[in-house]
Amino acid sequence: MMKRIILSRHGVRYPFEFRDKFKNIFSKDIVNWNYDSTLNANLTNKGALLELLFAKFLRKYLCINNDNTINIVANSTSRTYETARLLSLGLVPGRQINIECSDLSFAKRDPWFEFNYPNQSYINNDRVNEFDQKAAKLGIYDKFKEIFNLDNECLYMQSNTTLSYAEGEWLKPSGKLFYSSSTSDVMQSMFYDGFKESEIFRSQDFISDLKLILKAKDFVIDLIWNNPKLALESDKNIYQLLKSCFYSNSDLNILVGHDTNIATVLGVLGIEVPELNQLEKYPIGSKLIFSVYDDKSFDLELAYFDYQDIRNFNVNIEPKVVSLGSKLKLK
Structure with missing residues (x-):
């Protein structure tokens, strides 16, 4: 063999x-x-x-x-x-x-x-901004506002994407890109569990929207873990x-x-x-x-x-x- x-x-x-x-x-x-x-x-x-x-x-x-x-x-x-x-x-x-x-x-x-991550030097802030802007341009953040009918004052809408190094801890991710990633993951789990699409979020084209918001998760994974x-x-x-x-x-x-x-x-x-x-x-x-x-x-x-x-x-x-x-x- x-x-x-x-x-x-x-x-x-x-x-x-x-x-x-x-x-x-x-x-x-x-x-x-x-x-x-x-x-x-x-x-x-x-x-x-x-x-x-x-x-x-x-x-x-x-x-x-x-x-x-x-x-x-x-x-x-x-x-x-x-x-x-x-x-x-x-x-x-x-x-x-x-x-x-x-x-x-x-x-x-x-x-x-x-x-x-042993120190700050392995974090590339340009890459953080690049993925954040890519997500915004694709319409991921606007889609969240639409499907969950979000108020402009909520933390999600007000936040900026940041990734910082914390001595003695793991990284500190914060802001829209990371919030989108963890939320889309739950939506996917509901889809696999058999929930009706309308019970997960409201959408004219559910699969297309689910794929879109899950791109935030792809971006976060590549941002942090795809680091040769x-x-x-x-x-x-x-x-x-x-x-x-x-x-x-x-x-x-x-x-x-x-x-x-x-x-x-x-x-x-x-x-x-x-x-x-x-x-x-x-x-x-x-x-x-x-x-x-x-x-x-x-x-x-x-x-x-x-x-x-x-x-x-x-x-x-x-x-x-x-x-x-x-x-x-x-x-």
Whole structure:
């Protein structure tokens, strides 16, 4: 078997806690979704089933059998660990695979999946302004005002986009671009959960508007996590972890992290995601598949479920796979 490495996003999840935050930003309730708050950021039942289906597909697509050596590392969050568990279950049913996870209490993130800015010099304020202006020009901020009928005096309308470095903490993002990103993420989660479009926000062309506001999330991910200089100059991050997998003895290495991790890796490799006509640039549950040759060059594919298949779930759906390049080299 050819050596394979998979870098996976976690599957479809509930949102992060948003109620108080949104009230503060928009000066009103814009979301009506009452679920058990202990489920915040955990996989949904649909998300779990999708990962099992994905694993079943990968078993066939990559010709995995029960004799293959498989190594799995998951970030220490519930959603990434559960995704890893479900992938292992679907890839080799009946076989127990140990999942490496740095903290099973999920209290502390694994630094290999984090992206720590050591100082201000890695923040490019021109880039912050560029993404902010791009969002404004595309009409993202105006669209928020329209679909949620926002008052000009609310924090969202009054805010400016800034990204600053905080000593001893993580970055401090603030303002319209970041507010748009976290809000659009909740709207997408509602869409996948099966809410009627009219219950999510009012729109003449719902999918087009959802895709538009989710571009704010794409911009934020690329702004912060697509930073090749930082990825190559810091000791611990997803690219360095991925690189080590090229030298492991396992037939298949699986790393389960986040869309941010995929952005970091593709940024270092200098690969643009083609227009997939999906809701996000790095689709939920998507996976980078590396097929590694003896000389450590590799073919790269991106596999993901179409957003309509996630919304209208049935057990016969299969992921789409697109090539991102062949005989590529690590940096």
